[in-house]
Amino acid sequence: xxxxxxxxxxxxxxxxxAACALAFAERGLRVxxxxxxxxxxxxxxxxxxxxxxxxxxxxxFALTRYSQRLWQKLRPQLPDDVEYEQCxxxxxxxxxxxxxxxxxxxxxxxxxxxxxxxxxxxxxxxLEPNLRSxxxxxxxVPEDGVxxxxxxxxFLIEQAQKQGAKIRVGAPVVKAGGGMVQLGNxxxxxxxxxxxxxxxxxxxxxxxxxxxxRKGHLVITDRYPGFVHHQLVELGYLKSAHSHTSNSVxxxxxxxxxxxxxxxxxxxxxxxxxxxxxxxLARMLQRAQEYMPGLGAMxxxxxxxxxxxxxxxxxxxxxxxxxxxxxxxxxxxEGLGITTSLGTASVLLDQITGTKPEIPFEPYLPSRAAQxxxxx
Amino acid sequence: MPMxxxxxxxxxxxxxxxxxxxxxxxxxxxxxxxxxxxVSGSPRGPxxxxxxxxxxxxxxDGRSHCRSCQILCEPGMDVKTDE
Amino acid sequence: MNKDCTSPxxxxxxxxxxxxxxxxxxxxxxxxNVGIVDDNARLGGQIWRAAVSSDSHDKExxxxxxxxxxxxxxxLCGKRVxxxxxxxxxxxxxxxxxxxxxxxxxxLATGARERFLxxxxxxxxxxxxxxxxxxxxxxxxxxxxxxxVVAGTGPLLLAVAAYLRQQGAAIPIVxxxxxxxxLLRFAGSLVKxxxxxxxxxxxxxxxxxxxxxxxxxxxxxxxQGAIESVTISRGGSLETIPCDYLACGFHLVANIELPSLxxxxxxxxxxxxxxxxxxxxxxxxxxxxxxxxxGVEVSLVExxxxxxxxxxxxxxxxxxFKKRAKLRNFAGALDRAFALRSELRSLASPQTxxxxxxxxxxxxxxxxxxxxxAKLHTRCGMGPCQGRxxxxxxxxxFQWSPESVRPPIFPSRLKSxxxxxxxxxxxxxxxxxxxxxxxxxxxM
Numbered sequence: 001x002x003x004x005x006x007x008x009x010x011x012x013x014x015x016x017x018a019a020c021a022l023a024f025a026e027r028g029l030r031v032x033x034x035x036x037x038x039x040x041x042x043x044x045x046x047x048x049x050x051x052x053x054x055x056x057x058x059x060x061f062a063l064t065r066y067s068q069r070l071w072q073k074l075r076p077q078l079p080d081d082v083e084y085e086q087c088x089x090x091x092x093x094x095x096x097x098x099x100x101x102x103x104x105x106x107x108x109x110x111x112x113x114x115x116x117x118x119x120x121x122x123x124x125x126x127l128e129p130n131l132r133s134x135x136x137x138x139x140x141v142p143e144d145g146v147x148x149x150x151x152x153x154x155f156l157i158e159q160a161q162k163q164g165a166k167i168r169v170g171a172p173v174v175k176a177g178g179g180m181v182q183l184g185n186x187x188x189x190x191x192x193x194x195x196x197x198x199x200x201x202x203x204x205x206x207x208x209x210x211x212x213x214r215k216g217h218l219v220i221t222d223r224y225p226g227f228v229h230h231q232l233v234e235l236g237y238l239k240s241a242h243s244h245t246s247n248s249v250x251x252x253x254x255x256x257x258x259x260x261x262x263x264x265x266x267x268x269x270x271x272x273x274x275x276x277x278x279x280x281l282a283r284m285l286q287r288a289q290e291y292m293p294g295l296g297a298m299x300x301x302x303x304x305x306x307x308x309x310x311x312x313x314x315x316x317x318x319x320x321x322x323x324x325x326x327x328x329x330x331x332x333x334e335g336l337g338i339t340t341s342l343g344t345a346s347v348l349l350d351q352i353t354g355t356k357p358e359i360p361f362e363p364y365l366p367s368r369a370a371q372x373x374x375x376x
Numbered sequence: 377m378p379m380x381x382x383x384x385x386x387x388x389x390x391x392x393x394x395x396x397x398x399x400x401x402x403x404x405x406x407x408x409x410x411x412x413x414x415v416s417g418s419p420r421g422p423x424x425x426x427x428x429x430x431x432x433x434x435x436x437d438g439r440s441h442c443r444s445c446q447i448l449c450e451p452g453m454d455v456k457t458d459e
Numbered sequence: 460m461n462k463d464c465t466s467p468x469x470x471x472x473x474x475x476x477x478x479x480x481x482x483x484x485x486x487x488x489x490x491x492n493v494g495i496v497d498d499n500a501r502l503g504g505q506i507w508r509a510a511v512s513s514d515s516h517d518k519e520x521x522x523x524x525x526x527x528x529x530x531x532x533x534x535l536c537g538k539r540v541x542x543x544x545x546x547x548x549x550x551x552x553x554x555x556x557x558x559x560x561x562x563x564x565x566x567l568a569t570g571a572r573e574r575f576l577x578x579x580x581x582x583x584x585x586x587x588x589x590x591x592x593x594x595x596x597x598x599x600x601x602x603x604x605x606x607x608v609v610a611g612t613g614p615l616l617l618a619v620a621a622y623l624r625q626q627g628a629a630i631p632i633v634x635x636x637x638x639x640x641x642l643l644r645f646a647g648s649l650v651k652x653x654x655x656x657x658x659x660x661x662x663x664x665x666x667x668x669x670x671x672x673x674x675x676x677x678x679x680x681x682x683q684g685a686i687e688s689v690t691i692s693r694g695g696s697l698e699t700i701p702c703d704y705l706a707c708g709f710h711l712v713a714n715i716e717l718p719s720l721x722x723x724x725x726x727x728x729x730x731x732x733x734x735x736x737x738x739x740x741x742x743x744x745x746x747x748x749x750x751x752x753x754g755v756e757v758s759l760v761e762x763x764x765x766x767x768x769x770x771x772x773x774x775x776x777x778x779x780f781k782k783r784a785k786l787r788n789f790a791g792a793l794d795r796a797f798a799l800r801s802e803l804r805s806l807a808s809p810q811t812x813x814x815x816x817x818x819x820x821x822x823x824x825x826x827x828x829x830x831x832x833a834k835l836h837t838r839c840g841m842g843p844c845q846g847r848x849x850x851x852x853x854x855x856x857f858q859w860s861p862e863s864v865r866p867p868i869f870p871s872r873l874k875s876x877x878x879x880x881x882x883x884x885x886x887x888x889x890x891x892x893x894x895x896x897x898x899x900x901x902x903m
Binding site: 037038040041045081150151154219221222263275276278279281282284285286288289295296297298299300301302303304 | 542544545828829831832835836837841842843845865866867870871872873874876877878879880
């Protein structure tokens with residue numbers, strides 16, 4: 001039963017789906033977003049909400065920097081509850097080896113026009129007095145920021161709705177492809193283009209996508225205004241984020257506009273359940289206290305978990321899915337979906353409309369993965 | 377004049393004497409103060425009296441977010457209701 | 460502290476109110492190694508809370524105090540359970556310590572809290588729960604000479620009014636939202652519970668001269684900086700009464716956070732138990748208000764049954780089934796008599812706050828279709844009370860069901876949360892031998 005006809009049907013009302021909806025609707029396309037639960041209820045609700053530049057690869061840098069610029073442009077329009085704060089990131093170096101990485105990172109950013117300032121131990125202490133003593137230094141990246149993702153997702157959806165986009169929540173999607181999306185309640189929605197933006201659920205709808213769930217834990221404290229001023233990340237984070245097999249934790253805290261401190265992070269493959277894993281939570285909190293001993297006395301009011309959509313090469317899948325000319329992917333953003341949502345939407349729109357892209361989109365094409373997997 | 381069994385503490389710098397065994401929430405009320413200022417700026421006092429509503433939060437000896445209805449007064453405590 | 464991990468409690472009781480005390484005492488009488496943990500400074504729960512200034516406390520409390528005192532139970536007060544890291548290990552936090560509580564059998568006697576409903580002005584200082592104000596007075600708040608309007612619903616209102624008057628407060632009125640018809644049916648049914656009739660008469664005598672009105676509820680509180688007057692609806696018209704305090708509670712909500720965290724089956728807001736008070740999880744029992752709001756008598760007998768069953772004394776437990784059945788009917792009668800009327804759903808104005816931790820208004824919450832959606836987009840329920848106040852409010856106003864419970868079930872120090880693991884470098888384990896029994900200390 002074919003009830004509806006759209007130009008674009010987007011599966012997933014997370015921040016990536018929301019950003020795509022806005023981009024397509026602004027271009028005058030008839031758009032509908034479908035989600036099993038609500039706007040921003042999946043990884044968008046669980047994530048930390050950083051708007052950061054990362055440099056694991058040129059492609060990752062290009063997409064994060066481009067996206068960060070888009071967020072900066074959007075910033076004047078963002079309502080208060082999105083809580084966008086350009087607090088900056090400090091990459092914290094514990095030893096000389098990590099300090100060498102600080103210098104490399106600074107050169108890399110400087111060469112590409114991203115402001116970044118090397119901090120010696122006393123400058124680090126001045127900026128963040130609650131970090132432990134004895135650290136080697138850090139790198140301040142002042143244009144990085146944080147926001148509150150569920151409200152950011154909702155804002156993007158509302159903007160899309162103003163441009164005529166429709167939103168249908170409450171029924172799971174059981175099939176997506178061949179110009180059609182089928183909901184669990186039997187309703188079928190047809191579209192010229194189907195976008196699978198369902199994050200860690202995306203492999204369930206598109207067989208063959210190499211996206212794995214990577215579970216994370218977060219803890220938030222009561223309000224302690226002024227305890228931390230920047231997003232702080234240990235440089236050891238890179239070792240942790242790059243590990244493909246083992247469970248890992250890293251020190252990563254954010255100041256929220258409320259004065260609360262948001263504490264991460266953990267990474268686990270193979271964990272399918274949302275339940276808090278006390279073992280890894282304990283490791284994560286012990287790590288956080290090693291860097292900021294004052295956290296220990298703070299009141300922790302909530303713990304939650306979420307699933308990142310991780311790809312083998314750490315790059316998202318953005319573009320047409322080989323074998324189904326109606327099906328496009330916008331998934332696999334792992335821990336960077338909040339940052340890269342806007343860039344993803346823009347890249348996807350450029351691909352579909354044949355517009356000259358702002359950044360090269362080849363590195364994100366799903367076909368690269370299909371080829372790699374074929375060779376593997 | 378404090379009673380023989382009284383405990384003296386300060387609430388926002390002013391001395392208050394309470395009976396032994398009184399909670400900090402009672403002392404704050406006796407000092408005529410609300411416990412905290414809400415997120416949007418309105419004064420709040422205790423609601424549940426049993427430590428679950430968190431409306432009675434005060435700062436005690438520099439420690440934030442103490443539930444005053446669950447904490448007994450001790451001599452010399454420095455209680456602040458400015459959070 | 461003892462680090463002996465090999466000797467868990469045979470029976471651990473969480474909650475030191477009447478149900479928990481009865482459970483611990485009966486289990487200890489069977490020769491079990493029993494521990495009881497409670498977050499208050501002393502045992503007794505909310506109902507038997509000791510008073511700062513008064514020596515008198517009720518005879519039932521005194522009787523149970525002496526029974527409990529004779530039993531050998533390890534008592535841990537001022538410790539709040541916030542987590543179970545693995546089956547058989549609970550974690551509790553004190554003012555500056557963290558303890559692991561190992562158990563073979565567990566009895567959950569976590570009690571209840573008051574239900575609050577929002578109306579304009581309900582966030583003003585000196586608007587408190589009925590039980591909340593009583594607890595404050597017991598813990599040192601001077602009430603003599605103050606004028607207190609008591610309002611809401613449930614048997615607690617009269618008890619609180621009587622107590623406050625005894626302490627020297629003036630009570631201009633007690634407002635019960637239930638209609639007279641329901642109250643009379645309830646009063647008629649009291650014939651089946653003579654002890655309750657005696658209680659009611661005693662309260663009535665103590666309350667002579669205070670108007671008790673049915674069909675009446677608060678619609679707004681006014682005041683600059685604190686409450687100065689309350690407007691009540693009474694028999695269809697509005698009346699404004701000056702006061703120093705409004706003591707206002709709408710019956711009770713069961714504390715089911717810990718049972719939920721452990722995975723006990725919950726039905727209709729209560730923990731589902733079998734005839735031995737055992738939950739859906741073998742070896743985990745539940746007694747008192749979390750299994751259904753029924754008051755102190757049924758809590759005591761449920762506690763006794765749970766304590767005996769938890770100690771393996773099943774036949775002794777069975778002998779109490781009949782008594783419990785009779786008292787449980789009373790719980791049903793309570794629910795029917797004090798059902799909340801629908802008018803209470805429309806008290807809040809668009810600006811009235813629903814979430815007091817995060818100051819989220821009715822208008823903002825109302826836009827959403829689920830608790831989770833409201834939480835994520837408005838911060839309703841995201842504050843330190845973890846939705847304990849606004850959760851039941853939205854349940855009543857919008858029929859939303861709460862989310863699953865995650866640790867910590869109570870805000871706890873980050874270092875405690877980070878250390879609450881059996882694989883932590885130095886697990887601190889408390890067993891019977893490591894803690895000296897503490898006197899109950901009722902009445903100080």
